[in-house]
Amino acid sequence: MIISIGCDHIVTEIKNHLIDYLESKGHKVIDNGTYDKIRTHYPIYGKKTADKVASGEADLGITICGTGVGISTSANKVDGVRAALVGDVETARYAKENLNANIVAFGGRILGIGLIENIIDVFLGTEYKSTKENEKIIQKINSLNGHVGQVNDDDYFDEFLKKWDCGEYHD
Amino acid sequence: MIISIGCDHIVTEIKNHLIDYLESKGHKVIDNGTYDKIRTHYPIYGKKTADKVASGEADLGITICGTGVGISTSANKVDGVRAALVGDVETARYAKENLNANIVAFGGRILGIGLIENIIDVFLGTEYKSTKENEKIIQKINSLNGHVGQVNDDDYFDEFLKKWDCGEYHD
Amino acid sequence: MKVAIGSDLKGYELKEHIKEYLNSLGYEIQDMTLEKELDFFDVTCKIAKAIQEKKVDRGIVIDEYGVGSFIVANKHKGIICANVFDEHSAKMTRRHNNSTMITIGSGIVGVRLAEKIAEIFLASEYDGGRHQIRVDMLNKLW
């Protein structure tokens, strides 16, 4: 399978480990970054990872940040993406089987690597069951889609990055 | 506080991180090893960590292995030790408050470092509540104690280590 | 602070419990699913809209796995929602993501843990500062 993966600077090493893990199992991985530990912003990588899934370039996606919340929220705001934030194997199984989730997400500061690998194995290995009930809920979710124009627009966040560079955001 | 800590070779880096974390908060740490990633055996470090707590040399202990099960089981088999294997903050709070747990344990391949730090903060920060009910259950647990002779006996596992060195254990 | 709570059928029992628990802590809880028939999609939309319209400040949705409601909530413009199964995330998602909604899976999270998650989500504040650029980015997305 082709897996689109993305993370923020808090969990870069975990993402790198998972790329090796996925490639060792024969998957092709699209690494959307971030590539180092320099402070950056999770929506950039959540959106990039999700865009590849939405456009069909990748089959499935994986997003990771500290808690998983920020990056998976940004992924979910991409049309056609259903990103499952999970803390256990069974929720990943359910989300794939019933909601046809196409991204799995977790917190690299919440879960350990053994559990993460097990979640990924099950997420990739579980088939969606196309029942009437499941199709109905997915159609309802799709009806909430927003503005398609944002997909694969790499300049989408420029206005905020400019403000950041000008020092307008500070602790 | 004086904290006794121990791990197996699967999670040495997590233990090292936690030593820095604890020292940065002003605690004194007794590092019972293991100190590298060379294959070794969790009961050695679970027992060493627990012995320091049982003998009063340390106030509390922390044990970590892949799932936390093996090392915390060995700790619990030391007289006077109540080692709480937890996957969440609330269980750690309960175990300290009600069972006066003196070791907290978790799986380094199960939990992420943010959650682990939060669990440790709460475990160290929670006071035992000496109620009649809590005292009764702790007395019952103490009544199960085994052979006191094993505490701080560093040669305790030699018979198995000799067999290991002779290649009698193999996959 | 006004807090909306809701559930589908499978989350109903835990929702009732958490509602009582939060009431006992002094929160004003608005139950959006007094009727039991809603599915998680409908109840989540109802609560997300109440937040969008500023009728409530926070929302909590309970379904069997949490994850369905989590996806639905985040498909709403301006909503940042976390599917929470641990106390640490409940705190951090307020502090770093300024999330206004959480979901909890009644089939995954036990009642004591769910109490703590809801309590800490409501008690934690947003850190602001550098985190605001990420929240601005999320809010530009749908």
Add this chain to the structure above:
Amino acid sequence: MKVAIGSDLKGYELKEHIKEYLNSLGYEIQDMTLEKELDFFDVTCKIAKAIQEKKVDRGIVIDEYGVGSFIVANKHKGIICANVFDEHSAKMTRRHNNSTMITIGSGIVGVRLAEKIAEIFLASEYDGGRHQIRVDMLNKLW
């Protein structure tokens, strides 16, 4: 394989559910707490002894947090017990620790997750090999 199950009062409801679930999977389940009055200490000792005496092969104890029963079980000679809150640990503790008992906290783990934990614990086998030295060490300890 003979499986003993038990609970204290707070774990009773989940125990009843898991018992039915495991029965439906074809396991022979022996309920050690048909009476509701046992505390977690007594029920855990009862099940640990049944394993020590080889009357059953596996034991599952459910109390509110799992952790009390976990401590009690491991105070028994020859017993290796895991407090389990995730499916991965349920598998790994069989494979690496050859554990014969698990505990589950009904206040922490939801019913769907508890089902999977119990199911995978019973379905997983011990790897043996290098892991045996550690199990031998545990068994020399009390």
